[in-house]
Amino acid sequence: MTDSSYIFLAGASRGVGREIAKCLVQQGLQVKALLRTAAAQAELEAMGISVVFGDALNVEDVERAMLGDSISTVISTIGGLPKDGVRADYLGNKNLIDGAVQAGAQKFILVSSIGSGNSVAAIPPQALATLKDVLVEKEQAENYLAASGLTYTVIRPGGLKSEPATGNGLLTADPRIAGTIHRADVAQLICRCLNSEKANNQILSAVDREMLYTPTQFEEFSLN
Template identity: 75%
Template sequence: MINPSYIFLAGASRGVGREIAHCLTQQKLKVKALLRSEATRTDLEAMGIEVVLGDALRISDVESAITQGITAVISTIGGLPKDGDRADYLGNKNLIDAAVKAGVQKFILVSSIGSGDSAQALPPQALATLGSVLAEKEKAEQHLINSGLTYTIIRPGGLKSEPATGDGVLTEDPRVAGTIHRADVAQLVCRCLNSEKANNKILSAVDRQMMYGQPDFVEFDVS
């Protein structure tokens, strides 16, 4: 079991990261979040989250933020390029390297269906559109796998912002694709945090009611 004393969250300002922030604070966990700007600082602090300003693309910022005593790191970062570098790889690489240095027990990386062997789950047009992003995400995944950290990689399908449905599921089957609400991804991430079954696993996340096609697959039980 992960000692829940201190969870570090990168990507808490929006999207899946914000939903994870809600999930963690509802569980009364101590959370520290890395933000690039002050924009959402007040909101996160009102949730009881400790905020540290910094850029994941700067290793010095990350190393000063991920300190001894942090037991797990969760990262949802990615997005627009900055100075030619995408946070999908470089930002996550910095987080992973700092986590190793700080002796973190577990690292959960939120990636994407289409990365690595799950490329087979997407149609060629989607792969062509997302190829450069997915390549960076795959590099981050591989860096984490090779880091020596205990990890869980979660690859969500297409993301929606509606409330949680409770139908989000995980699977090790890389052929599975579909959509899922961000709030359901967050719930799955929080369940994986304290699941030893999820250690060193790569899992796709979809809503069982919103799958592309209906392939037979085995759900991954994180309980």
């Protein structure tokens, strides 16, 4: 990464995205955050993060936001409740992926969810029934990213908690594994993926080793 390049972060206003923002700043990296509203602007700017406004569902907003300094990596945690009936889980991420390709980004890290793609069997049927619509979109986003030509890493966290990091977060390529993990631990794992060639073009589940749903034997993924 050159001195003039930066990390483009979508989803920094809350949750895992906010924790990633903190982690990136702690590593001394330059960050530009895409925000839909000004609610988190002051706090992010106080951290030394450059803020640009726009909606990931709007292609022009994304293209404008990515103009300027060179982008080394795009990280997206966007998703959640629909806006005007449209979710950002697929379309918003599609726009970000297209923008990353146009901007010449080196890498794209997508935060998805356990239950997406081949990890569908890892979550209970009741949870699957509740989350089906969003998981379908997350899988579409994963597939679109994999076919984009970008170097990518997909991180699928398990159930998320907003508590301090435990340091017990781990990654695995085993799609059968499910569990809980704190958002701060997910952020730490993602920040480690930034400079890990082993993480390139991988789809990995993120859980806390002390909060697994079932004691299944599996192989932990090493980033070193």
